[in-house]
Amino acid sequence: MKIVTWNINGVRARIGNLTHWLGESAPDIVCLQEIKSVDEQFPRAEIEALGYNVETHGQKGFNGVAILSKLRFDEVNRGLPGDDADEQARFIEGVFSTDHGALRVVSLYLPNGNPIEDPVKFPYKLAWMERLERWASERLALEEALVLAGDYNVIPEPTDARHPENWLGDALFQPQTRQAFRRLKNLGFTEALRATTDAPDVYTFWDYQAGAWQKNNGIRIDHLLLSPEAANRFGSASLEKHVRAWEKPSDHVPVTIDLRLEAA
DNA sequence: ATGGTTGGTAGCCAA
Numbered sequence: 001m002k003i004v005t006w007n008i009n010g011v012r013a014r015i016g017n018l019t020h021w022l023g024e025s026a027p028d029i030v031c032l033q034e035i036k037s038v039d040e041q042f043p044r045a046e047i048e049a050l051g052y053n054v055e056t057h058g059q060k061g062f063n064g065v066a067i068l069s070k071l072r073f074d075e076v077n078r079g080l081p082g083d084d085a086d087e088q089a090r091f092i093e094g095v096f097s098t099d100h101g102a103l104r105v106v107s108l109y110l111p112n113g114n115p116i117e118d119p120v121k122f123p124y125k126l127a128w129m130e131r132l133e134r135w136a137s138e139r140l141a142l143e144e145a146l147v148l149a150g151d152y153n154v155i156p157e158p159t160d161a162r163h164p165e166n167w168l169g170d171a172l173f174q175p176q177t178r179q180a181f182r183r184l185k186n187l188g189f190t191e192a193l194r195a196t197t198d199a200p201d202v203y204t205f206w207d208y209q210a211g212a213w214q215k216n217n218g219i220r221i222d223h224l225l226l227s228p229e230a231a232n233r234f235g236s237a238s239l240e241k242h243v244r245a246w247e248k249p250s251d252h253v254p255v256t257i258d259l260r261l262e263a264a
Numbered sequence: 265a266t267g268g269t270t271g272g273t274a275g276c277c278a279a
Contacts, residue, residue, distance in 0.1 A: 009270075009271070009279085010270085010271045010272075012271090012272090013270085013271060013272085014271095034271090034279085036271065036272060037272095060272090060273090061271090061272055061273065061277085061278090062271095062272080062277080062278065062279090063278095112278075112279065114278090114279080153279095207268085207269080207279085208268080208269035208270055208279095209267080209268040209269050209270090210267075210268050210269085211268085212268095212269095248270095251269090251270080251279080
């Protein structure tokens with residue numbers, strides 16, 4: 001089973017890109033972030049025509065996440081628990097049936113948090129990470145295959161940036177940010193891409209500005225965390241970097257994992 | 265080098 005996370009940076013601006021990629025990559029489950037669309041305007045018909053079930057958690061203008069799946073959804077949950085006042089659409093969970101029991105897949109878009117001096121934005125990021133850790137801890141107790149996939153807006157280590165020195169003042173690379181990500185992982189998750197390779201220069205995002213893609217000035221901020229039950233079925237992770245060179249690309253590329261699971 | 269680019273939206277904001 002092929003599961004992918006991709007920050008698409010505007011699903012309506014990228015629908016041709018998305019359907020073409022779905023055709024060539026043929027993923028089973030796709031976690032999208034930054035759909036920048038309300039649910040009513042999500043281009044679901046084009047995607048359903050390719051054989052996918054579509055569940056969205058949209059918002060006007062910004063944010064928004066979705067899960068596309070060839071498997072039928074047994075259950076869908078929208079929003080990260082822990083703060084009823086949080087109206088930002090950054091979290092959706094789907095549950096599926098496989099030949100090895102339940103599979104839970106989350107598409108998450110973790111807050112950016114910049115600028116760090118802002119009285120709201122960076123604290124919101126850290127609070128969101130605390131909520132995620134609490135939620136993940138509860139889900140791990142279920143002892144099911146769980147995949148937390150998304151744009152974490154976290155550069156875990158200096159080797160995850162081409163120029164780490166340029167990110168020292170950035171919310172994506174703050175010590176508190178990195179520590180919160182480590183705390184989450186250390187609950188018992190396997191980080192799929194780093195379980196596959198420890199090579200440097202493995203990036204998932206290149207800014208549109210200043211020729212970042214051409215210079216390979218990237219960062220690795222899109223991650224898939226696997227529960228022990230998912231890690232036991234894990235094959236390998238890979239990047240679909242070629243889509244970054246397409247016309248009108250997203251600034252992120254798809255990150256793909258293979259799990260030895262089949263739809264039940 | 266405090267630049268540069270993009271999407272969504274309608275003024276700039278978020279990234």
